[in-house]
Amino acid sequence: MYIEHINMTLELISFLILALIAVATAFGMLVSRNAIYSALFLVLNFVTVAVFYLLLGAPFIAMAQVTVYAGAIMVLFLFVIMLLGAESLPKAEALPWQRPVAITLAVLLAGEATLLLITRARPTGDIASPGEVANSITNLRDLGNALFNQYLLPFEVTSILLLVAMVGAIVLIRKEKRVP
Amino acid sequence: MVPINYYIILSAILFTIGVVGVLIRRNALIIFMSIELMLNAANLAIVAFSSILQSFSGQIFAFFVIAVAAAEVAVGLALIVEIFKSKRSIDVDQMSSMKG
Numbered sequence: 001m002y003i004e005h006i007n008m009t010l011e012l013i014s015f016l017i018l019a020l021i022a023v024a025t026a027f028g029m030l031v032s033r034n035a036i037y038s039a040l041f042l043v044l045n046f047v048t049v050a051v052f053y054l055l056l057g058a059p060f061i062a063m064a065q066v067t068v069y070a071g072a073i074m075v076l077f078l079f080v081i082m083l084l085g086a087e088s089l090p091k092a093e094a095l096p097w098q099r100p101v102a103i104t105l106a107v108l109l110a111g112e113a114t115l116l117l118i119t120r121a122r123p124t125g126d127i128a129s130p131g132e133v134a135n136s137i138t139n140l141r142d143l144g145n146a147l148f149n150q151y152l153l154p155f156e157v158t159s160i161l162l163l164v165a166m167v168g169a170i171v172l173i174r175k176e177k178r179v180p
Numbered sequence: 181m182v183p184i185n186y187y188i189i190l191s192a193i194l195f196t197i198g199v200v201g202v203l204i205r206r207n208a209l210i211i212f213m214s215i216e217l218m219l220n221a222a223n224l225a226i227v228a229f230s231s232i233l234q235s236f237s238g239q240i241f242a243f244f245v246i247a248v249a250a251a252e253v254a255v256g257l258a259l260i261v262e263i264f265k266s267k268r269s270i271d272v273d274q275m276s277s278m279k280g
Binding site for chain 2: 011012015019022023026027029030035038039042045046049052053055056057058060061064065068069072073076077080081083084098099102103105106107109110113114117118142143146147150151154158161162164165166168169172173
């Protein structure tokens with residue numbers, strides 16, 4: 001009983017530290033002037049969210065998060081930032097009133113979203129510690145079964161979506177031949 | 181044993197930071213990164229709900245969201261590169277004319 005209590009507290013403390021890191025890195029992404037720093041802050045944020053997925057008992061999503069988001073997507077971002085040489089743009093504030101208004105509205109949005117999600121969706125209960133969730137090979141096998149049986153059509157549609165995105169990116173970047 | 185409400189509050193905070201990023205930054209790349217942050221915050225809430233309901237559907241949905249984000253980044257970054265080629269800038273305030 002006592003050890004369970006200690007475990008519970010440890011889990012809560014680790015959650016709070018991770019949440020602090022996630023919010024701090026997201027904020028760092030928001031305020032840093034250099035786009036490369038922003039991208040690196042965002043990588044850190046994605047990795048923190050992947051650790052949250054592990055805590056939630058979703059190891060597959062956690063690994064997909066690290067490989068796809070932190071690996072592929074952010075490397076693409078860094079490539080484009082360095083390719084364009086757009087690390088630090090000159091500051092250009094067109095609308096002086098925009099920033100305070102945006103921040104006020106955003107705080108309102110955060111409060112309202114939290115309130116509605118908690119009162120309307122009424123999620124109750126605690127997230128069990130990752131050891132207690134079926135966090136094992138069986139879990140992964142069930143996930144694969146659900147993905148390839150129940151959700152087979154959305155899965156195939158996703159492949160078409162990725163193909164269309166690939167072709168679209170190539171068509172956009174391709175140099176057009178000038179007709180004389 | 182973390183209450184699920186904590187995860188939802190964290191998700192709302194991350195989403196809001198993404199919204200602020202879209203609203204106050206003028207760099208198109210930063211705006212794009214903020215959109216990724218918002219997708220990520222939504223994913224966190226989805227996986228938290230799936231964990232509390234002991235169901236795989238939420239995790240699979242989060243997986244699809246990750247795939248859609250990858251496709252979106254490929255096309256969006258291609259667009260940004262094209263805009264930079266023609267305007268020599270990715271400041272969204274400069275993109276005010278319809279004709280390239």
